Amino acid sequence: MLSNNKLQGPLPRSLVKCVNLSLLYLDHNEFGDIFPHWLEAPQLQSLDLQSNKFNGRINLTALRLSFPALELLVISNNNFTGRLPIELFSNTSLAIIDLSNNEFGGPIPLASPVTFYYSIANNKITGKIPSLICKATKLQVIDFSNNSLTGSLPRCLTSFSTDLSVLNLRMNYLQGTIPPSFSSRSSLMTLDLSRNLIEGTLPRSLVKCKNLEVLDLSDNRIEDTFPRWLGTLPELKVLVLSSNNxxxxxxxxxxxxxxxxxxxxxxxxxxxxxxxxxxLIMNLKGMMTDENGQDKSLYMTRSFGSASYENSVTVTMKGLEIELVKILTFLTIMDLSHNSFQGDIPKVIGHLHSLVGLNLSQNHLTGSIPPTLGNLTDLGWLDLSSNKLKGAIPRELGDLASLGYLNLSKNQLTGRIPQDMHLGTFPSDSFNENPGLCGTPLPKACPGDAQSPPPLVLINFDRKGHESWFEQKTVWLGYASGIVIGISIAYIAFEMEKPKWLMRGVRMLERRAAKWTEKPQRKAIKFHGQ
Structure with missing residues (x-):
């Protein structure tokens, strides 16, 4: 076991003399060159080469002959190429297969009858999902996301009588409808079919999946009304139905x-x-408290023997679409933007005390901004832009010390922007296209005002000192591999611009680990690795 070092170069051929080797963990190093075809270990059960610099094609026949007892094969996050034959794993003893994040092509290889964890995510796999995949009756995790799969969703995948917990087929070209055949015995915890071409309505048989925690069907062609019957699922924590009909x-x-x-x-x-x-808002008890059930873990991660699965989701944060490859358990978001909602913003939304992000932009909302939004003390971003909101900006918004992004533009707001130290730090873009607004940071002065001075909070800002403090705090949050992230987005601000609003992030991190956000950027960022 030599994991998590900085070892380089090709593997030493002297390993061939280790005929009794049963476990070889060389993951998270800098080994390069091609797969070691010369390695013969008849008793090897576990081989982990993930996150290195291996490349080229794998002699798959030699792989099966060299490791006849192999039960765990993890070679993800390398640069392996080549076509995977469909019978590659079918007659092996492999229980865990992880080939994700490579450049493999060809069809989906059939799993072994004893396989319970199978990931070929982020490759160039093509063709249809073979119905024979369901012959692997012990499957608990199927992750075929981000490939070029076509055809329809096999009915057998939704009627497994086994312990299937994760079905992730996102970012493919799957068509047709979702089969209405989810088993009442299903132990499904994650169902992600997002970014496909799926049509039809939502099957009500989903209510049988009593253990379902994550349901992501976004970016499809589903036509239906709001499935309030999903509210009976006792463990549902993430519901993403965006970009449908x-x-x-x-x-x-x-x-x-x-x-x-x-x-x-x-x-x-x-x-x-x-x-x-x-x-509906009054029912969202999980958004009213900082405690999401009894789950004390930091991420929505599930363990399956010696393998683990990270739930992920794509959300819009501060006008920027971001894929969170890990979902923080306390990340609380409501996004109802780009619809045709009308009327007032309900005052009861102020009861959702654990909200980190609220987006109601691009609707037809009228009335005033309710002062109860000032109760959302954990709020990191608020977007109410492109509506028809009237009246003054409540002073209570200036008390939201965690607020790192605010967009009230393109409304009919009037009066003076509250001149406190916090609202004054936002750019003028946050308030543009409200003809009746005046005061800092807008260039339009209010009647009787002298020229507004710059916000005092930005005077004598010691950026270097705060950057050093920021690095220390974000590392403390537990993100590995040297990636400095706040709640998976702090990395954008720190690495790209290191802007003035970092002061707000500093205050936010002092309030609660990872509860901070950043100024919108001009290009999308996708986070990989750990």
């Missing part, structure tokens, strides 16, 4: 007890109409 009203009856643990809800880019759903 969902329509009509979005509400639930008063007194209904639904969505008790939901803490990420993204319904953006649909055709919902009517008032914002006050009754």
């Amino acid at each position: 969902l329509k009509d009203l979005l509400d639930i009856p008063m007194g209904a007890h639904l969505f008790p643990k939901l803490h990420i809800m993204d319904l953006s880019n649909n055709n919902f109409s009517g008032p914002l759903p006050a009754n």
